[in-house]
Amino acid sequence: MMAMREESVSVPEEPVGTPEERAAAPAIDQRSSSTAPRNDASPVLVCDRVSKNFAGVRALQEVSLEVRSGQIVGMIGPNGSGKTTLLNCASGVLQPDGGRIVVNGVDITGRQPYVCAAHGVARTFQNLRLFGSLPVMENLLIGGHLIGSARHPLRRMAERSRRLEQVVELLELGPVRRLPAGSLAYGLQRRVEIGRALMSNPRVLLLDEPAAGMNHLEADRLSQTFAQICSLGIGILLIEHNVSLVAAVSNHMLVLDAGRELANGSADDVLRDPQVVKAYLG
């Protein structure tokens, strides 16, 4: 998969439409049929010198990164280094104090989470936030809230259920689709949450420790799923404590420490960086 992704495939510019138009296009179908990997694609998420303070604590200091479509950017760093804060800023949950966040060419800095979602940002949460009492299927359908346009309610329903089938297949949720999400095993809940995020047909997927609580078999399977998601042309920003997992799947890595960028580059370079070794890996 890594080798495949390094091939550069020329891809026509993605049309940038309104959220409705973008959501209306059955993007998963189209993208999966093309030979998707593309490193030269346009950036889907740009964080430009993003800063965030919490009552005097400088959680983020001018952190910049870029996620291109079909690419995985891994972000590592010790606890409290600002990884989740950056993800919260990018998804509209927090308002950055400085810098810009651009998704798919649209500046979404400081906008509400639902506006960010409409522009193609989808995310998961570090401490699972599923709709626990609802069946898996309902969780996914809620994730598909933005699909289609209000002018064609029936077509929208059809699109949503088609997307549901695709996501269920991709994440292998078929056997549990009718069970309450809260009753599932931890690893499965993580997959449901990724599925819910994918339902909105995002441009960029922000994953906050998706492998936490998974055994190594599940984590292994998850990294294959990442590759499949990338092949749909979705960019992934991945926060993960499992460094070997991040290193294996990321095209690009970023190390944060105390809200600042410590290192930035390919996985091999970053993990060999003496500063990273000193600050993070010990």
Next chain:
Amino acid sequence: MPLTGTSEAPVHTVDRRQSGEPSARPRSWGMPSSLRQLGRREEGWFALIILVGVLVAVSGSGFWTEFADTMLYYAILTIGLNFVLGLAGELDFGHAAFFAVGAYAAAKLMTAHPGTDFLVVLLVAGAAAGAASLLLGFPVFRMRRTFVALITVALAEIVAVLVTNVQWVGAPEGISPIPSPHVLGISLQSYPQLLWFGLILFAIVVAASLALSRVRFGRALTAIREDDLAARCSGIRPLRYKIGAFVVAGVLAGFAGAFFAGLFGFVGPASFNITASFVIGEAVILGGLGSFLGSFLGAAVLVGIEDLLVDYVPQVSGHEDLILGILVVAIILLRPQGILGKPFVRRRA
């Protein structure tokens, strides 16, 4: 993979039946499976309830038709409130305000223009209450949950004070007599006649409510109730949907108000005081938040206490609200999700 351990049970059942394996004994009691499935769903029970209503209407008994009529408008009130209280999870304890708006709108229209078809009256009352809830929804749902409860209680109190004091709506005397309603040339003078009309209205309200709760709208409300942040990150605008639920509840309360005005021919402030709001809220909680069948059941218990129990046990007269309150406290202690509410699944830490 952990997936293999959690395959769905029903799949096996179907397989066994298809393969013709001789099963030890039949699983049903001769009831067609489609009917059994309907029994597990809310619409099956509602069909049964409406059938019982039809039987009551056919019987023509004055007492029971009045009882059923009362139950119908209470059920429309609780079903409406369930959208806000049950689906959206917002503490609305001012539902009687919109009930009052509907009842007074209907009463004013019917006394000012006695020839107006009751369908028009119903629509006007629904629109008036809906418009009121749309207008008030914006300030109400800018607040956080606890404050929503406080502000809706205040709202109900304001409406109660207004209808007691404004001369245009009859002040303490209320509006009476309201001419008996008629629909498409048919006069609805007696309780059985009104019950026929009420049953049709109830069937439409139930069908629309069940449908609304199962499409994108209802799903978004449930998402907001379960996890506001996750809902927003999925692209749901909470304010928009909460106001939407409030408007649906308002329109239904308007319908109930019009039916009330047509039923009793009298609209007065005593029916819309703050206690009325609480009682409707208690009925929804008693029946089970989020379940429309539960909302009906709550209304049935409420009307059962007020009309039936008081008739058979005259000693409790005057203590109806106390009995309902004790029932609600008991339910909250013994079965927190209400009679028919879905049990909560705790989020894993």
